[in-house]
Every structure is written in C-alpha cells, then in structure tokens.
Amino acid sequence: MSKKKTGSGRIIFHIDMNCFYASVEMAYEPSLKGKPVAIAGNPKERKGIIVTSSYEARGKGVKTTMPVWQAKKLCPNLIILPPNFDRYRAASKEVFRILSEYTPYIEPVSIDEGYMDVTDANWPKGAVDLAKSIQKRLLNELDLPCSIGIAPNKFLAKMASDMKKPLGITVLRKRELHRTLWPLPVEKMHGVGNKTAQKLHAIGIRTIGDLAKHDVYELKHLFGINGERLKNRANGKDPRKVDPDAIYDFKSIGNSQTLPEDTTDSSILEKLLHDLCMKVEERMKRKEVAGMTIQVMIRYDNRQTITRSMKLQSYVYLKEDIFPLARDLFYKHWNKQPVRLLGVTVQDLEERQHIGEQLNLFTYKKAAQKEKLYETIEVLKEKYGENPFKRISDTEESKNLRTSFQKDFLDDYKQS
Structure with a gap:
C-alpha cells in the first residue's frame, strides 16, 4: 500500500446509512417499502422501546427511544419488527466491503456509518460523481440507501451528511460556511449535546456562527480544552485524519x-x-x-x-x-x-457522543422498565395539561439509551 499523502486539500466522505436497521428489513422484505416500519422489542405485547424507524413512520412522529405504546398511538398502522442483529451485521459488512473497493482509507465509526479519505481515489469526474457512484452501488447491490457528506475534514463531512436525508449528497466548503453552516442552531452541531447547548445559550450563543465568532477564552473557561475545539470546528477546522487503524486502538x-x-x-x-x-x-x-x-x-x-x-x-x-x-x-x-x-x-472505549443512538436488545429492555412511568405521565398530562413535571431531558439515564451493538461489527471488519 502506498503511503498516504498528507496536508491540505483533503477530500473526506462521511457515509451515513439511512434508517439502517429498518432499511435492512425492507431490503429483506420488499413488501415493507413505503410503509411505516419500526424496529422494537416485544411488538406482540406492545412493550419495549423504538430502536429505529422508517421515514414514513418518522413522518407520523415516531422517534427513537419512544415507547412502543406511544408510537402506536401516533401511528396506528405502524409495523413493528423485532431486531435481527445478525442480519444487520451481515449488511454492514457488505457495505464496508463495497466502500473498500474505492479507497483503503476507511474509518468505520459504527455499524451504519464511516469516513472515507478519497483524496487519492483518482475518480475522473470528481468527488460528487464518485459519491453518486457509491450511493448508487449501495442502493442497487444491497438495496440500502445512504447519505454522503463531502468536505475537507471529518467534522464538516459529518455535518454535511446530516443535511439531506434520505439519499442526500451534500458538499460543505470552508469558504461557504457563513452561508451553509453558521445560520444553523448551535444544538444542530455535531458534538453539542443538550447540556452544552444550554450553557452556550446562557452566554448568548444561539447559532453555530455565534460560536464561531465567540471569545475563545470564555469558551475555554466554560468547557476547558473542548471549548476551543468547539470554536475551531464551528470555523470548519478539524485536523483529525481518517484512520483505518482506529478500530485496532487499545483504549x-x-x-x-x-x-x-x-x-x-x-x-x-x-x-x-x-x-x-x-x-x-x-x-x-x-x-x-x-x-x-x-x-x-x-x-x-x-x-x-x-x-x-x-x-x-x-x-x-x-x-x-x-x-x-x-x-x-x-x-x-x-x-x-x-x-x-x-x-x-x-x-x-468510545466517546459517548460518537456512539449511535440506535438501541439494542439490552438497552431497550432497560428503557422499557420505565413504561409505567411514561403511562402515568400521560394520564397526568391529560388531567393537568402539558408538562406536569419539570422535564428532565438530559439526565444520565437518557444518555444511557445508546446502542450496544454499533461496534460489534468491527470484529468482522478487522478480519475481512
């Protein structure tokens, strides 16, 4: 393998598979296409938590981590399927096999997303055409849709892939950030959670542009070194390289x-x-x-x-x-x-902000234990109106509703 060229002018793709678990199920059973589909536990008993859902279901208000009973209330014709993680693992392996045909510089992040450095891919018609080719192959060969972000670094590529779903291809250029990125609410920025957003709001930062222009010393005082990192990324700066060996890191x-x-x-x-x-x-x-x-x-x-x-x-x-x-x-x-x-x-170890928000067989069971609490809250809301309690939206419990399957596939990826 030739040595990777470094320096400026990199072309980074972020590949984000759309509604991955639901999409895999629809590829396996095409009759599900176009219908509201959700992956959850114990569908016959109407228990459990929504792991992920199709865009048709999301259009009815169905969201990840939502109790099944609530999702069915919003979307009575919701088709609920139990998770099939062996199937998702196999599909993920095929996705990364196809990506590896374009470049050896691939860094998987989770079962359904990863970065590619295609700077040296030598695709004759340019980066956008290359992205179209990858997207088309994944759809034609695996029947799986994806969105692709194209940018000079990982952070901007990640932000770009989130901007158009499903089947989106978005380019973020540094010179256009004042128009494309800065007007977005700061909570839309990758790496900014609810607590961080609240602290940023408290010092007058409402948009990513506000963050990009804010005094770095105040940010460092509030968030430590992460404050400077947030400001740099809001300005489109991210020195991290796509590292194919990251999956081998011992942490x-x-x-x-x-x-x-x-x-x-x-x-x-x-x-x-x-x-x-x-x-x-x-x-x-x-x-x-x-x-x-x-x-x-x-x-x-x-x-x-x-x-x-x-x-x-x-x-x-x-x-x-x-x-x-x-x-x-x-x-x-x-x-x-x-x-x-x-x-x-x-x-x-993995940074919690990088762990995907799809759930697995274990986390949704734990979350389902709170189902009676949710039911009680609904009764009180009907009796006393919306929000009878102070909402706790960013507790450690809510943060713990994370995937535990997202990186199991890496063992397969290492061996392939």
Whole structure:
C-alpha cells in the first residue's frame, strides 16, 4: 500500500446509512417499502422501546427511544419488527466491503456509518460523481440507501451528511460556511449535546456562527480544552485524519488497589471492587466515554497475578452496570486464596457522543422498565395539561439509551 499523502486539500466522505436497521428489513422484505416500519422489542405485547424507524413512520412522529405504546398511538398502522442483529451485521459488512473497493482509507465509526479519505481515489469526474457512484452501488447491490457528506475534514463531512436525508449528497466548503453552516442552531452541531447547548445559550450563543465568532477564552473557561475545539470546528477546522487503524486502538480506563492485608473475606473484597468501579465511573464520566469490555485483575498473596475479561454487547460507563459484571468475573475466577490486590478496567472505549443512538436488545429492555412511568405521565398530562413535571431531558439515564451493538461489527471488519 502506498503511503498516504498528507496536508491540505483533503477530500473526506462521511457515509451515513439511512434508517439502517429498518432499511435492512425492507431490503429483506420488499413488501415493507413505503410503509411505516419500526424496529422494537416485544411488538406482540406492545412493550419495549423504538430502536429505529422508517421515514414514513418518522413522518407520523415516531422517534427513537419512544415507547412502543406511544408510537402506536401516533401511528396506528405502524409495523413493528423485532431486531435481527445478525442480519444487520451481515449488511454492514457488505457495505464496508463495497466502500473498500474505492479507497483503503476507511474509518468505520459504527455499524451504519464511516469516513472515507478519497483524496487519492483518482475518480475522473470528481468527488460528487464518485459519491453518486457509491450511493448508487449501495442502493442497487444491497438495496440500502445512504447519505454522503463531502468536505475537507471529518467534522464538516459529518455535518454535511446530516443535511439531506434520505439519499442526500451534500458538499460543505470552508469558504461557504457563513452561508451553509453558521445560520444553523448551535444544538444542530455535531458534538453539542443538550447540556452544552444550554450553557452556550446562557452566554448568548444561539447559532453555530455565534460560536464561531465567540471569545475563545470564555469558551475555554466554560468547557476547558473542548471549548476551543468547539470554536475551531464551528470555523470548519478539524485536523483529525481518517484512520483505518482506529478500530485496532487499545483504549482503557482502570483502577487497582493493594489491600492493607491479604484477605479471603468476600465482604471486604466486594467493597473494594465496588469502590474501584466507582472510581472507574468517575474517570469515564470525566472523559465522556463508554466501554464494551470489563477486565478484572487479581493478585494473590504469592504475587501470582491473573487478568480475566468479558466482552459485552452493550456500552457501559455507570458503576451500577460495571460493578455486577466485575463481581461476576471475580467470583468466577477467584481460587479462594488470599487476595493481595484487585483491579477493574473498562476497555474498548468510545466517546459517548460518537456512539449511535440506535438501541439494542439490552438497552431497550432497560428503557422499557420505565413504561409505567411514561403511562402515568400521560394520564397526568391529560388531567393537568402539558408538562406536569419539570422535564428532565438530559439526565444520565437518557444518555444511557445508546446502542450496544454499533461496534460489534468491527470484529468482522478487522478480519475481512
């Protein structure tokens, strides 16, 4: 493989598959096309949470994370299907196989999106024609629609792909940002969540253009180094390269502690595990990441050390999720000999803002447990009017409604 040219003038594509899970189901069963379709759990019992939905369903108000009963109320003829993750994994693998025929410089982000650096693709008719060719192939060969953003860097390419769906192709040029990007509300900017948007609104920043022009020192005071990063991206600056090796990165956060005395007391060992998980959660929250592998380290009184890990199907970052898994790993592999040191590590980290918002079999089950709460709120809304409670829209719980399947496909991608 020839060495990739670096420098300015890069051409970056962001490929975003449209309503991926629903689109895969429609490709598998064409009679579903043009109909309101949603992927959710326990459709026969009208329970569970919407994972994703077709544009026809979205047009009726159906949204991701919405309870099934509420979605059916908005769209009585909604067709609800259970998730088929083996099918989605296979489709994703085919998508990236096709993309790899155009350039070796591909960075998968999740099961349904990725970046391509096509600077050296040598497509004779230019970048837009190349994007049309890719989009057409994915549609003709896999029956899967996508939107493509074209820009000189990853951030702008991501923003561009969101601007026209489905089957959109959008170009964002730096010289046109004052017209194309800056008028957008700041909350539409990739990387700006609800809490960040609220803080930006509080200092008078309403649009991406406001952010681009705002004093960098005030932004750094509010958000640390991320404040400067946000301003740079609002101005179309993003030095990150498309990195095909990013999927091989080993990233982890862990804590370990030596006990005051070697012990076989399970209550002492469990308390230490709990405290370690709490420290790991604090660090993961600070770095705004989640992970998909739990590892426990045990060092015995004879200094023999073992590490055992568990690959998950769900991203985790909260102590309440990490601790039970770490405890199970410990008891499974502890040989009952005195323990000198314990450690807990969460590996395969990803920034939470980059984890897609489609749900999986595990997260929607957890969210479904809140179904009675939703029903109670609906009753109170009918009795007392809209919003009987102060809305909690950006709690840790709502943030935890994230995919746990989005990166499982990377194991396949690495081996292909």
